[in-house]
Structure formats: structure tokens, C-alpha cells
Amino acid sequence: MKVPKKERQHLLRSLLDEDPFLTDEDIAGHFSVSVQTVRLDRLECGIPELRERLKSVASQHMKETVKSLQTEEIFGEIIDVELDDKALSIFDVTDDHVFKRNGIARGHHLFAQANSLAVAVLDDDLALTVRSSLHFAKPVKAGDRVVARAVVRQETLKNKSTVVDVISTVESEPVFSGEFLMYRTTKKAGK
Amino acid sequence: MKVPKKERQHLLRSLLDEDPFLTDEDIAGHFSVSVQTVRLDRLECGIPELRERLKSVASQHMKETVKSLQTEEIFGEIIDVELDDKALSIFDVTDDHVFKRNGIARGHHLFAQANSLAVAVLDDDLALTVRSSLHFAKPVKAGDRVVARAVVRQETLKNKSTVVDVISTVESEPVFSGEFLMYRTTKKAGK
DNA sequence: TTCAGATTAGCACTTGGTATTAATACTAAG
DNA sequence: CTTAGTATTAATACCAAGTGCTAATCTGAA
Known part of the structure; x- marks a missing residue:
């Protein structure tokens, strides 16, 4: 033994x-x-x-x-897209997305939702984020449903760039906003 | 049949x-x-x-x-941290992190690495990102090893805020930089 | 009708088990 | 020393979900 x-x-x-x-x-x-x-x-x-x-x-x-x-890849379900104009997605926050310590959602999930939406609204093979400024207005918690709205600024910029504004809300209350300067290869003709 | x-x-x-x-x-x-x-x-x-x-x-x-x-949660392995001063992490980009269309890494992964590092360098139970501005300088591809360096700005701000600068490089070449305004509850004493 | 391909059946064997019963070894107490 | 008690090993029958093989049957078209 x-x-x-x-x-x-x-x-x-x-x-x-x-x-x-x-x-x-x-x-x-x-x-x-x-x-x-x-x-x-x-x-x-x-x-x-x-x-x-x-x-x-x-x-x-x-x-x-x-x-x-x-x-994993979707970071919010994209509900509606009007190409080169506006788009909307929702993202349900679960326990997997929050800090264990305080129950608040990690910032990069909100960013991911907004950034993905900004890419999706520009129907372009090569839409890349160049610059971005963000504001995390209010903590988001598990169980919250985050609604992100992206709007493409219609002003035409030189050098193939476009600005997309994204505002995310939980129950109509703003929790996040971001401005994304996107670079694109093929500029869309009139729409 | x-x-x-x-x-x-x-x-x-x-x-x-x-x-x-x-x-x-x-x-x-x-x-x-x-x-x-x-x-x-x-x-x-x-x-x-x-x-x-x-x-x-x-x-x-x-x-x-x-x-x-x-x-999953780490988004880059944190290599070294000097609390309230600086920190370093690496993140190996794989096929899972890139757009299939063009092989370029999705921006939110770079953001996640940088943001996580900014949180980690402030040893605080409740370090939240409030504002942030980002610059994606150069596309990152699968196989790249991204090194992020975070530095805490020592200037003391009123209202419990701290600024963390993060610069990410691939083979010494800058690919991303971000400035994170962080809110914290417990202000560290002298260090 | 006849023939090929598709389908079904039957049987022996394999893995990695369960369930049960019996034999052996080793100790500890009376 | 005997005896009970636990731990271990062995032996046997059985099962599920197969593989591999051979043989029989069905079916549709030339």
C-alpha cells in the first residue's frame, strides 16, 4: 500500500x-x-x-x-443599418463583461460595440478607425441593454475620411459617446 | 428511396x-x-x-x-507593473483578432489592451475610464506582437482624476496611442 | 430480363466500461 | 492464535456503440 x-x-x-x-x-x-x-x-x-x-x-x-x-465577434447585435447614414445595435451586458470587483462593465466592450457599428455603417471593404475620442458618461452594469446609435456626418472631408458619431444609451439615458474618424478606400458615390 | x-x-x-x-x-x-x-x-x-x-x-x-x-479577460499579458507609475503588456495578434476581409486587427482589441493596462496600472478598486482619445497610427496584422506601454501622468488633477498615456508598438514602430482620463475613488498617498 | 448500385441483415469481434461474487492479503483487537 | 474488518485483486457475465466482413434482397433502368 x-x-x-x-x-x-x-x-x-x-x-x-x-x-x-x-x-x-x-x-x-x-x-x-x-x-x-x-x-x-x-x-x-x-x-x-x-x-x-x-x-x-x-x-x-x-x-x-x-x-x-x-x-465574441458580434459585440452587440446590429439591428438596422442605413448605409453611409445611420445604424443601430444592441448589446446585452452579462456577468462576463463586468469587473468582478464592482460589477461595472469594462470600457472596451462599450468601445467594441460602438467601433464595430461605426465600421458596419460604412459599407466599405476597408474602413479603418484612425482617431477616436470617447466619453464614458455613466457606469453600465450586468443586465443592462445598451443601445448604440451611429450617425455618419455628411460633411465631406478631404483625404478619404469620414466622421461617425456614436451615442450609446441604457433606458434612454446616455452612458457612452464616441466620435470616430474613419478612413476608407472607396468613396461612395451620391446616395 | x-x-x-x-x-x-x-x-x-x-x-x-x-x-x-x-x-x-x-x-x-x-x-x-x-x-x-x-x-x-x-x-x-x-x-x-x-x-x-x-x-x-x-x-x-x-x-x-x-x-x-x-x-479572454486579459487582452494582452501584463508583463510588468509599477503601480501608479508605469506598466507594460504584450498582446499577440492571431487570426481571431483580424477582419477576414483585409487581415487588419479590429480596433477594439488594441483599445482593450491599452484600456486594461490603464486600469491595471492604477491600483485601485474602482478605476474607471471617463474620457479617452485614441489614434490608430498603423494597421496591425495577424502574427504581430503588440507591446503597450502605459505611463501615469504625475500632475495631480482635482476631482480624483488621473491621466494615463499608452503607446503601443509593433517591432518598435508605433501603431496606436491613447490618452485615458481615469476616475478613481481612493487617491494614493505619496509614493 | 438482367445487371449494377443501394440497402438491409447477420455474425464475430473490440473498447471501455457496469455489476456482482469470490478469493486473497494485511492489519488490529480480543 | 484466531477472528473480524478493510483493502485489494481476480473472475465472470453483461452492455453500448461501434468495426469489418459476407451475404442476401430491392429497385430502377437499359
């Missing part, structure tokens, strides 16, 4: 936590113990068999994948 | 893409066809059995979990 039973079971938990892909045979080798012993240990600890472990890891993955498709 | 073979195999791919948890029996029921036919289809399409599918989904999950722990 190299390692006492109790300790072995403890090690077993953390071992499978790190690597859920081990068969009982692998584990038996790892602890220099018989396969039957491993099975008993798993039974006592309520640890499911390999295939069940993989199933749960995989299903967790599927959930997260769906979730990240909604949030 | 309700659905022709070719089409059925096509449907099979997308079906398992959505839900990899189906057994051959499930699939057979879904297409009103025998289990053997399903096996043949999987063989021809090179689709592995249920347990192999789950294994690969699960292993992908493990990789991504490790990856996201490094990237």
Missing part, C-alpha cells in the same frame, strides 16, 4: 480534472494498482466512466460555442 | 455538425433507414463514430479552455 486509499482518491480527482481522457487502465498504471481498485475508487468518489466524462465535457463545449458565437 | 443517397449524406454532415451526440440508431431513425446504411454513409463520408466525435469535441474544448484563460 504505497499511497493510502484516501490520498489516492484525492489525487484521482485532480488527475481526471486535468485530463479527463484517461481510461481506467491508464489510471491503474499511474497508481500502480489494479483496474478493479480504480473502479472501486471511482465508484466511491462518484466519478463517471471515461465516455460519460467526455460526453459532459463535449456538451459543455457546445453550449459555450453557441454562446460565444453570439457575443 | 425517399431521399437520394447523395443528398442524405450531405444532410448527415450538417446534422452531426449541429449535434455530434447522435448514435447511428438515432440517425437511422431520423432518416427512416437502417443502421447499416448509416454506417455505410459514415464510412463513405469519413465521419467517425460517436465516441470518436465526442473525443475530438472534448479535446478541442480543453485546448480552447486553456487558450481562453490566457486571453
